[in-house]
Amino acid sequence: MAQPKTIVEKIWEQHQVHQEEGKPDLLYIDLHLIHEVTSPQAFEGLRMKGRTVRRPDRTFATMDHNVPTINQLVVNDPISKKQMETLKSNCDEFGIPLADITHPDQGIVHVIGPELGLTQPGKTIVCGDSHTSTHGAFGALAFGIGTSEVEHVLATQTLWQAPPKTLNVKVNGKLGTGVTAKDLILAIIGKYGVRFGTGYVIEYTGAAIRNLTMEERMTVCNMSIEAGARAGLITPDDTTFDYLRDRRHAPKGADFDRAVEEWRALATDEGAEYDATVEINADQVEPQVTWGTNPGMCIPISANVPDPASKEKPGEKDEISRALDYMGLEANQPISSVSVEHVFIGSCTNSRLGDLRKAAGVVRGKKVNPNVTALVVPGSKTVKAEAEKEGLDVIFKQAGFQWREAGCSMCLAMNDDVIPPGERCASTSNRNFEGRQGNGARTHLVSPEMAAAAAVEGRFVDVRTFTAQPVQS
Amino acid sequence: MEPIRTHKGVVTPLNRANVDTDQIIPKQFLKRIERQGFGQFLFYHWRFDDDGIPRKDFVLNEDKYENSTILVAGDNFGCGSSREHAPWSLEDYGFKVIIAPSFADIFYNNCVKNGILPVELKEDEVETLLKKGAEQIYSITVDLENQSVRDDQGFEASFSIPGYHKEMLLNGWDDISITLTLEEKITQFEQGA
Ligand code: SF4
Numbered sequence: 001m002a003q004p005k006t007i008v009e010k011i012w013e014q015h016q017v018h019q020e021e022g023k024p025d026l027l028y029i030d031l032h033l034i035h036e037v038t039s040p041q042a043f044e045g046l047r048m049k050g051r052t053v054r055r056p057d058r059t060f061a062t063m064d065h066n067v068p069t070i071n072q073l074v075v076n077d078p079i080s081k082k083q084m085e086t087l088k089s090n091c092d093e094f095g096i097p098l099a100d101i102t103h104p105d106q107g108i109v110h111v112i113g114p115e116l117g118l119t120q121p122g123k124t125i126v127c128g129d130s131h132t133s134t135h136g137a138f139g140a141l142a143f144g145i146g147t148s149e150v151e152h153v154l155a156t157q158t159l160w161q162a163p164p165k166t167l168n169v170k171v172n173g174k175l176g177t178g179v180t181a182k183d184l185i186l187a188i189i190g191k192y193g194v195r196f197g198t199g200y201v202i203e204y205t206g207a208a209i210r211n212l213t214m215e216e217r218m219t220v221c222n223m224s225i226e227a228g229a230r231a232g233l234i235t236p237d238d239t240t241f242d243y244l245r246d247r248r249h250a251p252k253g254a255d256f257d258r259a260v261e262e263w264r265a266l267a268t269d270e271g272a273e274y275d276a277t278v279e280i281n282a283d284q285v286e287p288q289v290t291w292g293t294n295p296g297m298c299i300p301i302s303a304n305v306p307d308p309a310s311k312e313k314p315g316e317k318d319e320i321s322r323a324l325d326y327m328g329l330e331a332n333q334p335i336s337s338v339s340v341e342h343v344f345i346g347s348c349t350n351s352r353l354g355d356l357r358k359a360a361g362v363v364r365g366k367k368v369n370p371n372v373t374a375l376v377v378p379g380s381k382t383v384k385a386e387a388e389k390e391g392l393d394v395i396f397k398q399a400g401f402q403w404r405e406a407g408c409s410m411c412l413a414m415n416d417d418v419i420p421p422g423e424r425c426a427s428t429s430n431r432n433f434e435g436r437q438g439n440g441a442r443t444h445l446v447s448p449e450m451a452a453a454a455a456v457e458g459r460f461v462d463v464r465t466f467t468a469q470p471v472q473s
Numbered sequence: 474m475e476p477i478r479t480h481k482g483v484v485t486p487l488n489r490a491n492v493d494t495d496q497i498i499p500k501q502f503l504k505r506i507e508r509q510g511f512g513q514f515l516f517y518h519w520r521f522d523d524d525g526i527p528r529k530d531f532v533l534n535e536d537k538y539e540n541s542t543i544l545v546a547g548d549n550f551g552c553g554s555s556r557e558h559a560p561w562s563l564e565d566y567g568f569k570v571i572i573a574p575s576f577a578d579i580f581y582n583n584c585v586k587n588g589i590l591p592v593e594l595k596e597d598e599v600e601t602l603l604k605k606g607a608e609q610i611y612s613i614t615v616d617l618e619n620q621s622v623r624d625d626q627g628f629e630a631s632f633s634i635p636g637y638h639k640e641m642l643l644n645g646w647d648d649i650s651i652t653l654t655l656e657e658k659i660t661q662f663e664q665g666a
Contacts, residue, residue: 017662018655022636026655028662038556040506051649054659066504079504086506130555130579144579146557148586156652158659162635194491195549198578228552230578294491294552315547319490412554414500421523433495433553435518 004269007235008166008201011141011266015124017158024162030123032153033109034061034096036087037414038128042151043090053094054157060118061091061098064108066414069377069404072101076416094154107380107406110134110348114218115382117247121236121263126153131348131430133224136233137217138240139266141201143230165275167200167229171208173283178464180358181216182350182428182447184208185223186288186298188280194296197229200275203268204234208282214243215354222349223430226295235267289335289460290432290445292323297432298445299335301462307331326434327442328422336460338444342425343374343455344437345401345448347411350428351379355448356387360395362452362466368400369458375402375417377409401455413437426454474588476645480569481614482542486606487532490547494559494580497551503558511558512565537610543570545602551580560587570615572622574599585638588645590617598622598630617642 005013018026032055039061046052053059066080075081084101091098099105105112110131113119121139126132128150135142145159153159175184202224204217212220217234224232241260244250251259286300297320299305308320308331324331329338345351345359356378368374376396378384384406387393393403410417411429413436419425421440428451429436432443446454453463502514519531527534544563550573551559560583563571571584572592584591592615594602605611605624613624617639623629641648652659 018658024635024637026652026658028659037503041508041557044506044508049649077504083504083506128555128557130553144555146555146560146579146583146586148557148583152649152652155649156656156659157663158652160637160648160652194552195575195577198549198575225553228549228577294493315490412495412500414503431493431495431553433493435499436495439499439518439523 004272006166006203006268006272006274007139007233007266008141008164008203009272011122011124012163014122024160026158027124027161029126029153029157029159030058031113031118031125032059032157033113033125033127033132034059034087034150035065035109035127035129036063036083037065038147039090039150040083040086041147042128042154043094045151046154051155053096053154056095056097058157059096059154060113061087061096062106062109062112063087063101065408065412067101067405067407068415069407069409069417072405080415104381107382108348108351108408110218110222111352111379111383114138114214115247115380117244117250120244120250120259121240122266126159130225131222133230133232134218134222134348136221136224136231137214138244139233139236139263141231141233144225164201164231165199167197167202168274168277169202169204170277170279171204171206171282172279173208173281174211175208175282175285178449179285179287180447180449181212181219183288184282184285185220186290186295186445187285189223189227189296190288190298191280192227192278194226194294195228196278197224197227200229202227202229202232203274204232205268209234210237213354214239215352218352219349223295226430236263287447287450287463289450290443291327291329291335292320293326293432293434295430295432295445297323301336301450301460303335305329305331305333305335336462338424339371339459340426340444340454341372341423342419343372343451344377344410344425344427344429345375345451346377346379346409347429348379348408349430350448351377351383353383353386355428356383356392357390359448359452360392362449362463363399363401363456364395366399366456368455371458372455374400374455375404375410377404377417378406380406410437413441426451426460474645474647477569477588477590477617477642479614479616479618480542480590481612482569483538483540484543484545484602484606484611484613485532485538485541486603487544487546488603488607491549491552492546493553494551494556495553497559498556498562503556508561509565511562512567515562515566542567543572543613543615544568545572545599545606547599548574548596550576552577555579555583557583557587560584560589564589572599572602585641586648588642590615590642592622592632594622594630594632601628
């Protein structure tokens with residue numbers, strides 16, 4: 001029998017264009033996604049050297065990072081405007097399909113790729129954005145690249161890549177009620193740290209992963225990069241195929257059935273070996289809240305903020321002290337005593353229909369605390385339209401949330417959606433770095449349900465104590 | 474890109490771990506469509522207060538590091554966002570070499586593509602450099618050809634770097650032109666797929 005292989009090895013082998021002793025492999029790229037912030041210098045580079053885009057048909061662009069979310073057509077910031085116009089003219093010049101702000105498909109690049117069926121199992125997918133790992137939820141090998149690499153892919157449809165090591169993150173058991181995929185990935189990063197995945201591609205396996213919906217799998221894979229891994233993926237199964245069937249860019253009819261056969265064959269073989277394995281039990285995961293300035297600094301809602309005095313290593317002491325200082329928290333303070341002024345439900349981690357349904361279930365019939373400004377920013381125009389069809393917008397608005405247009409928004413605050421210095425936000429996004437949501441802003445990462453509950457209470461609470469009223473389609 | 478062989482320069486000690494690219498170049502400066510001119514925004518919120526006045530307690534603002542070309546930092550340097558604006562700003566500011574116990578993957582690649590040499594040394598070696606760099610105007614020599622770092626006070630350390638990256642940096646190569654020599658193979662691959 002042939003040597004058993006992991007899904008990562010299989011995809012890798014299917015995409016090797018060229019191999020040479022002492023060099024990385026030249027890997028073919030099936031799909032290249034583009035947005036306005038990390039592409040202008042790449043196009044400029046092509047023009048300067050008289051090069052062109054090799055496969056505009058394998059390239060797809062959208063605008064997300066700095067689009068306004070109140071009225072998308074009114075871009076107040078002239079530099080943002082210039083960046084979006086530059087993307088448009090670059091796409092026109094090189095014949096690249098673009099979902100710009102006037103287009104019904106527009107949205108966060110990692111939300112629309114899957115939504116349109118562009119993201120498929122077994123593909124190699126890159127984008128000048130580190131959360132490209134999201135697409136791994138479909139069993140694709142997807143990772144973020146820098147602008148020079150964007151230029152390289154535009155010009156050659158390939159990338160030089162050293163074969164990655166593989167890391168099996170096995171999640172046993174089952175997530176409890178009110179505990180989400182977001183809590184799971186935060187708990188994993190909290191337990192193993194923000195660099196345990198560096199140099200690896202993570203494959204998430206185990207019963208708890210199999211039980212997740214596609215949207216939940218995307219939430220998990222999205223945050224692989226916060227564990228240091230450029231890519232994280234999940235072997236595709238019926239959940240994956242059901243999601244993809246009838247999507248616009250997915251194969252149709254008999255072609256689809258044939259594709260499913262091929263996709264099934266990607267599954268990691270019995271007995272295949274990983275370079276490393278970690279295990280975690282989903283039963284024990286509680287709703288999580290980050291207290292510090294990287295995603296590994298997170299604790300269960302029932303816990304207290306850590307005390308630097310309890311740490312032995314001076315480096316660790318300093319890191320915690322500096323984070324507490326930035327976050328305006330006291331050592332040993334219960335995280336449930338922390339109040340928030342802002343709530344942001346959105347970002348490529350948690351802005352899909354399922355996320356919005358669950359958050360709406362928590363706030364239905366309740367009111368946003370008067371001290372809180374709360375925002376819902378759907379991940380795409382499609383998500384927004386579907387949510388409105390179900391009346392989720394009405395539930396949110398009646399509760400006192402603002403209902404916005406699609407984009408990255410407060411995830412990185414490049415548009416007008418910014419948290420003022422010193423103010424605190426419960427956010428469903430993926431990064432709680434210093435200044436991420438605005439200079440001096442204090443970010444706490446949580447699930448959509450936890451964010452919704454924090455909006456109502458004005459502080460962090462265990463959403464499991466809430467009487468949620470499920471909103472279903 | 475300018476080739477790097479050996480580089481001698483003054484060390485700036487940035488004694489922090491997990492320095493993310495949001496800190497290296499905050500997002501409000503990502504809106505430019507050029508590659509140049511990002512150095513002025515490097516570590517912006519650490520370097521300047523809210524009124525744009527340099528913070529006295531931040532290492533880059535100390536006189537003795539003014540002409541430094543080697544940044545030494547803690548573990549997991551360059552984590553977070555893939556923005557290549559991070560190496561662009563470091564390079565534009567004047568850094569040629571960055572030394573840390575470890576780097577985030579995307580950032581490491583981005584450095585090499587922009588002619589910055591990322592050097593991974595052992596934790597205790599980095600600590601020595603951080604300490605000496607904080608005490609004095611401290612020059613070291615980074616020798617890419619021999620993969621070593623040394624000072625003239627007896628410090629000597631070696632580092633590893635993937636061969637391909639080394640070659641690119643030594644020659645100042647643009648890898649697109651290398652890849653385009655393989656165009657026929659790419660076409661064959663596409664036809665077979
Ligand atoms: S939502 Fe946030 S993390 Fe996701 S692509 Fe946009 S800015 Fe990046």
